[in-house]
Amino acid sequence: MKNANLPNVGDLPTLHQLNRATALAFGVAVALLATTILPAEYGVDPIGTGRLLGLTRMGEVKQAEHAAETATVPAATTTAPSAATSNVPATAQSAEVKVTLAPDEGREVKADMRAGDKITYAWTTGGPEIRFELHGEEHDAPADEYTSYEKGSSAGERGEFQAPFDGMHGWYWRNRTSSPVTVTVTATGTFRSFAAKPKS
Known part of the structure; x- marks a missing residue:
C-alpha cells in the first residue's frame, strides 16, 4: 500500500x-x-x-x-454563659431588633437558647432581597463549627424554630445590593437573650 x-x-x-x-x-x-x-x-x-x-x-x-x-458565616463573638447563669431558664418573651446593612455588609442577630426552646419569628427588609442563613452553634464551639438550618435569598421570612441544642441560634444576612438595607427581625418565645452581634 x-x-x-x-x-x-x-x-x-x-x-x-x-x-x-x-x-x-x-x-x-x-x-x-x-x-x-x-x-x-x-x-x-x-x-x-x-x-x-x-x-x-x-x-x-x-x-x-x-x-x-x-462564604463561611462569621463566628459569633459570644462567650459561653457562666456557671451562675447557665442554669437560668429561658423565659417566654418578645423582642425586636433592627440592623442596617451597608452594600456588601454582613451582620448577625442571635438568640441564646437551650435545647427545646422555641420561637416564632419574622424578618423583613421592606423590599430588597438579600442573602440569609439561619444557623446555630454551641457555646464554646470552634469558630468554623456551626449548623446551617436554611439559607437563600429573600426579602423576608417567617416561621417557627426550635433549638436542637444549647447555644446561639439566629441569622446571618449579607446585603449584595448597591444601597443600604434595614432588616427588622422579631421573635416571640423562650430565649435568654436576642440581640445583634457587634460589627466585626
Whole structure:
C-alpha cells in the first residue's frame, strides 16, 4: 500500500510562518481574555471594553453570588454563659431588633437558647432581597463549627424554630445590593437573650 498525495517540502509552512500563526493565535486569545472573558466571568475589566459591552456587571453579579454561596458565616463573638447563669431558664418573651446593612455588609442577630426552646419569628427588609442563613452553634464551639438550618435569598421570612441544642441560634444576612438595607427581625418565645452581634 502506498501513501498518496504526500506534500512537497515546498508546500509545508516555514518556521517563520508557523511562528507568525502561533503569535497571531496567542494575540487573539489574549484579546478575547481581556475584552470578554475576564469582564463577563470575573468582573475584571483591564481595558474598559467590558463596561462598554455590558459584560462587567454580569461578571460582578456572578462573583457576588459565588462568594455568597461559598462564604463561611462569621463566628459569633459570644462567650459561653457562666456557671451562675447557665442554669437560668429561658423565659417566654418578645423582642425586636433592627440592623442596617451597608452594600456588601454582613451582620448577625442571635438568640441564646437551650435545647427545646422555641420561637416564632419574622424578618423583613421592606423590599430588597438579600442573602440569609439561619444557623446555630454551641457555646464554646470552634469558630468554623456551626449548623446551617436554611439559607437563600429573600426579602423576608417567617416561621417557627426550635433549638436542637444549647447555644446561639439566629441569622446571618449579607446585603449584595448597591444601597443600604434595614432588616427588622422579631421573635416571640423562650430565649435568654436576642440581640445583634457587634460589627466585626
